[in-house]
Amino acid sequence: MDELLKILQTNALESRENLARMLACPVAEINERIAGFEKDGVIRGYQAILNEDKLGLDKVTAVIEVKVTPQREGGFDTIAERISRFPEVSSAYLMSGTYDLLLFVEGRTLREVASFVSERLSPLEGILSTSTHFMLKTYKRFGVLMRQDKSDERLSVSP
Amino acid sequence: MNASPSLRDFLNTTVRDIPRSGIRDFFDIVTTMKDVISLGIGEPDFDTPWHVRESAVFALERGVTHYTSNLGYLDLRVALAKYAAKAFGAEYKPDTEVLVTVGVSEALDLALRALLNPGDEVLYHEPCYVSYRATILFAHGVPVEVPTSAENGFRLTRAMLEARTTPRTKVLMLNFPNNPTGAVMSREDLEDIAAFIRERNLIVITDDIYGELTYDQPHTSLVSLPGMRDRAILLHGFSKAWAMTGFRLGYACGPAVLIDAMMKIHQYTMLCASSLSQKAALEALTRPEVDVTQMVDEYRRRRNFIASALGDMGLQCHRPLGAFYAFPSIAGLGVTSHEFAIRLLHEERVAVVPGTAFGACGEGFVRCAYATSMDNIKEAMLRMDRFVSKLRKAQGAGAPI
Numbered sequence: 001m002d003e004l005l006k007i008l009q010t011n012a013l014e015s016r017e018n019l020a021r022m023l024a025c026p027v028a029e030i031n032e033r034i035a036g037f038e039k040d041g042v043i044r045g046y047q048a049i050l051n052e053d054k055l056g057l058d059k060v061t062a063v064i065e066v067k068v069t070p071q072r073e074g075g076f077d078t079i080a081e082r083i084s085r086f087p088e089v090s091s092a093y094l095m096s097g098t099y100d101l102l103l104f105v106e107g108r109t110l111r112e113v114a115s116f117v118s119e120r121l122s123p124l125e126g127i128l129s130t131s132t133h134f135m136l137k138t139y140k141r142f143g144v145l146m147r148q149d150k151s152d153e154r155l156s157v158s159p
Numbered sequence: 160m161n162a163s164p165s166l167r168d169f170l171n172t173t174v175r176d177i178p179r180s181g182i183r184d185f186f187d188i189v190t191t192m193k194d195v196i197s198l199g200i201g202e203p204d205f206d207t208p209w210h211v212r213e214s215a216v217f218a219l220e221r222g223v224t225h226y227t228s229n230l231g232y233l234d235l236r237v238a239l240a241k242y243a244a245k246a247f248g249a250e251y252k253p254d255t256e257v258l259v260t261v262g263v264s265e266a267l268d269l270a271l272r273a274l275l276n277p278g279d280e281v282l283y284h285e286p287c288y289v290s291y292r293a294t295i296l297f298a299h300g301v302p303v304e305v306p307t308s309a310e311n312g313f314r315l316t317r318a319m320l321e322a323r324t325t326p327r328t329k330v331l332m333l334n335f336p337n338n339p340t341g342a343v344m345s346r347e348d349l350e351d352i353a354a355f356i357r358e359r360n361l362i363v364i365t366d367d368i369y370g371e372l373t374y375d376q377p378h379t380s381l382v383s384l385p386g387m388r389d390r391a392i393l394l395h396g397f398s399k400a401w402a403m404t405g406f407r408l409g410y411a412c413g414p415a416v417l418i419d420a421m422m423k424i425h426q427y428t429m430l431c432a433s434s435l436s437q438k439a440a441l442e443a444l445t446r447p448e449v450d451v452t453q454m455v456d457e458y459r460r461r462r463n464f465i466a467s468a469l470g471d472m473g474l475q476c477h478r479p480l481g482a483f484y485a486f487p488s489i490a491g492l493g494v495t496s497h498e499f500a501i502r503l504l505h506e507e508r509v510a511v512v513p514g515t516a517f518g519a520c521g522e523g524f525v526r527c528a529y530a531t532s533m534d535n536i537k538e539a540m541l542r543m544d545r546f547v548s549k550l551r552k553a554q555g556a557g558a559p560i
Contacts, residue, residue: 006456021463022461156199159338
């Protein structure tokens with residue numbers, strides 16, 4: 001993968017000046033390339049990675065396995081995109097294996113997610129079955145461990 | 160409790176007369192201070208790759224807690240020979256030409272003790288790793304330092320060696336990529352050295368511990384040059400490329416006669432390297448291209464950053480091409496390396512190591528290790544910039560660039 005993207009994927013807040021130094025190129029080039037990635041839709045957004053367990057939010061996340069009937073035109077894309085437009089759905093993937101779509105759905109309560117599944121999702125044309133699992137605790141998200149383990153065991157000066 | 164003067168008289172005179180490492184004294188000062196950003200750490204800040212640590216845990220569970228063969232587990236030696244062929248360009252027989260040791264430090268000690276008779280001279284280039292001189296002395300050799308300089312990127316040349324060679328010269332020690340300078344030697348550079356080695360009939364000990372950590376060109380090891388494998392001991396280990404310093408695992412490759420001699424000392428003094436560390440090392444070798452490449456990419460970004468930042472504060476710094484050290488010059492700031500390091504520590508809470516810790520010709524330089532997070536490097540460079548500006552102002556001589 002492009003080295004600039006690799007760095008941004010780890011820290012999107014890295015300043016343009018620092019990026020230029022790390023990659024040994026002019027700041028103008030960094031600006032231009034990032035603008036290019038944004039324009040081409042390679043970079044789709046910038047978000048903070050939160051440890052939501054620490055916030056004590058009224059929020060539940062469900063992971064839902066969905067079996068669907070692919071449509072004659074559009075295959076899985078039509079139904080997957082229709083499902084993806086619901087704001088409750090935070091992520092959606094097409095999968096290989098025993099089910100077709102994997103959804104991450106967020107709601108304030110278990111009841112709210114349940115009603116989304118039974119009233120919005122399941123009745124959609126082409127949905128064969130759903131299987132809903134509720135998330136209990138997050139250990140790692142987007143490559144970041146939720147537990148802060150910052151201690152440096154190294155000696156402060158060594159040869 | 161201090162040893163009484165009479166007890167000191169019992170000490171071996173060589174040991175008694177060797178000073179403690181300058182790094183150690185500096186470490187003692189740093190540990191008394193808070194909020195210090197250390198660019199003084201000569202080991203990776205990365206964690207050992209998880210699959211490697213997990214394999215050590217598994218080995219412990221399985222009860223791999225016994226002595227191993229003196230040479231080390233055979234499957235590990237097979238894997239090491241394969242790795243050495245790929246990474247360093249020389250073939251070794253796993254059963255007779257590879258010895259697993261407790262870090263490269265032990266391997267270096269074994270090699271010197273296996274080769275040296277009292278009075279034999281050993282050439283080594285400075286600035287260099289802090290233990291070289293002492294290890295030669297402990298082996299009853301005569302250390303002959305060959306100063307290198309910033310003008311040619313701290314590389315070693317044939318002329319420098321010729322000036323320091325005598326009829327008693329027996330061994331040449333090499334360490335590229337270099338700690339503390341970050342210098343590397345190209346194939347052409349090494350060819351000159353190899354010709355000299357052949358003419359003078361020397362044995363070489365080449366410490367290639369930083370071999371994986373090069374940023375602009377792949378590492379060339381001396382052992383890959385014609386004829387060199389047969390008169391060289393190659394030292395390498397897992398501390399740097401796999402961030403496994405605490406595992407203490409290194410190895411030596413060389414002609415059977417030399418490895419056998421080293422093995423004798425190892426057998427009687429160390430018996431074998433840790434069984435758990437050997438299992439971990441074997442696991443590390445299963446996917447070096449994944450683990451090592453990621454770290455090298457990150458070190459390269461930091462190298463670019465630190466070289467650019469040092470340049471912006473007007474410090475001359477030859478471009479570090481390998482290892483994880485920048486070695487900028489602080490000449491013209493009106494302080495010695497030691498004063499610079501002490502004052503930077505007290506006034507800005509940044510630890511760097513005075514160049515003199517690595518040999519007298521390190522005066523006028525400091526070692527900045529970039530084996531620390533980018534955030535630390537950024538903050539350290541800001542502080543160092545402030546400090547350098549202050550020194551310049553105090554000099555009242557403007558900014559000599």
